[in-house]
Amino acid sequence: MSRSASSGEKKLYAAPVAWGSELATDLADWKAGKIDWADVDRGVLLSGPRGTGKTTFAGALARTCKAHLVLGSLGRWQARGHLGDMLKAMRAAFDEANNNAPSILFLDEIDAVGDREKFSGHNAQYSTEVVAALLECINGAEGREGVVVVGACxxxxxxxxxxVRAGRLDRHVRISLPDLKGREGILRWHLQGLLVGADLSSVVRRTEGWSGAALEQLVRQGRRRARRERRSLLLEIAAELPALVSLPEKMRRRFAVHEARACGGLSCHRRGRDRPRVDHRDVRRLRRTGAGRRRSCFSEPGLRERTPSQFLDRIAMVLGGLAAEEVLLGAKSAGGGGTRGSDCTTQRCPR
Incomplete structure (x- = not known):
C-alpha cells in the first residue's frame, strides 16, 4: 500500500486496500477527536491462499495507518514453552499493542487455533483453553481504544x-490468486522494466494457480540463471517452469470424446432453450508435477434458480461424457465425472 504496485497487484489487493484506506481515514479521525472508537473497525479476518501477501499487507497497513505493528501467531507463542508460557506470550502481544496504540495486532495463521466443536482426544482440553484465552484477549482489545486486531488465515x-462473531473479527476480506491479466502484471512489475514489449503469454498461461510470491520467485530465479548462463532472460524464466509432457494420442482422444459428448448431452437435453457458453480448455499437454486438467467450462449469465430442470441439465452433461467413453472406447476412465460430477450432482438433486 505504501509502495508502488503493479496493475496485477492493484487488482489482487483491491478489496484489502479499500478497507485499509478506510481504516487509515478512521484512525486519523479518531486521533483528531472527530469520531468515537466505537465507529472504527476493530477486528478483521484476512484470508487467502498461501503466498498471496497477507503478511506483507499487514506491514503496509500499519505504515499507511501510521500505527505500531505487533506480530503474533500460535506457533510463535507455543515456542515459549508449556501452556502457561504460551498464554503469557499471547497476553504479552496484546499488552504490547495496547501500550503502543494506535496499533495493528497481526495474528498470522489464526486458523491454527482451531474450532472447539471439532476438538477431541487428549489434546482437546489444551486446545479449548487456547481458544478461550484468545477470545478473552480479543474481548479485552475491544475495550482498549486504538488496537485493531487483524487475523490472517x-x-x-x-x-x-x-x-468471527459480531464484535470480534467480524469483517472478512479475501485475497484471491491472480488471474491471467493479474499474473502478467505481477511478472512485469518484478521484471523491473526488463523485457518491455516481450510476449509473456506462454509463461502466463503456464502459471495458472500461482501466487504472487511464486511469481516473484520465478522471476528471481530466472534472472539468476540468465546472469550465470549469459542467456536470454525470457528463456531462463521459461526454463524455471515445471516441465510439460505431451499427451499421448489415446489420452487426447478420450478427453475429446468425454468433453464433446458432455457438451452434446447438455445441448440435446435443453432442446431449444438458452444454451450456455462453452469454453474448451487447452489439454494438449500436462504438467510433469501433477495431473492435467481436461474440462469444458460452462458459464451462464445472471442468477439462476435451483430447479429440477437445472439439475437434469447437469446430469445429462456428466452422464453424456461417461456414456460416450463406454460406447466408443469400451470403458470409462477412472474418476470420470468424479466427486464434482455425477456423485455430487445426484446428491444435491431435489427429491
Whole structure:
C-alpha cells in the first residue's frame, strides 16, 4: 500500500486496500477527536491462499495507518514453552499493542487455533483453553481504544465461530490468486522494466494457480540463471517452469470424446432453450508435477434458480461424457465425472 504496485497487484489487493484506506481515514479521525472508537473497525479476518501477501499487507497497513505493528501467531507463542508460557506470550502481544496504540495486532495463521466443536482426544482440553484465552484477549482489545486486531488465515472455515462473531473479527476480506491479466502484471512489475514489449503469454498461461510470491520467485530465479548462463532472460524464466509432457494420442482422444459428448448431452437435453457458453480448455499437454486438467467450462449469465430442470441439465452433461467413453472406447476412465460430477450432482438433486 505504501509502495508502488503493479496493475496485477492493484487488482489482487483491491478489496484489502479499500478497507485499509478506510481504516487509515478512521484512525486519523479518531486521533483528531472527530469520531468515537466505537465507529472504527476493530477486528478483521484476512484470508487467502498461501503466498498471496497477507503478511506483507499487514506491514503496509500499519505504515499507511501510521500505527505500531505487533506480530503474533500460535506457533510463535507455543515456542515459549508449556501452556502457561504460551498464554503469557499471547497476553504479552496484546499488552504490547495496547501500550503502543494506535496499533495493528497481526495474528498470522489464526486458523491454527482451531474450532472447539471439532476438538477431541487428549489434546482437546489444551486446545479449548487456547481458544478461550484468545477470545478473552480479543474481548479485552475491544475495550482498549486504538488496537485493531487483524487475523490472517488460509482456511477461514476452520475457525471457531466465536472468533468471527459480531464484535470480534467480524469483517472478512479475501485475497484471491491472480488471474491471467493479474499474473502478467505481477511478472512485469518484478521484471523491473526488463523485457518491455516481450510476449509473456506462454509463461502466463503456464502459471495458472500461482501466487504472487511464486511469481516473484520465478522471476528471481530466472534472472539468476540468465546472469550465470549469459542467456536470454525470457528463456531462463521459461526454463524455471515445471516441465510439460505431451499427451499421448489415446489420452487426447478420450478427453475429446468425454468433453464433446458432455457438451452434446447438455445441448440435446435443453432442446431449444438458452444454451450456455462453452469454453474448451487447452489439454494438449500436462504438467510433469501433477495431473492435467481436461474440462469444458460452462458459464451462464445472471442468477439462476435451483430447479429440477437445472439439475437434469447437469446430469445429462456428466452422464453424456461417461456414456460416450463406454460406447466408443469400451470403458470409462477412472474418476470420470468424479466427486464434482455425477456423485455430487445426484446428491444435491431435489427429491
Amino acid at each position: 488460509n482456511h477461514p472455515s476452520r475457525l471457531d465461530a466465536a472468533i
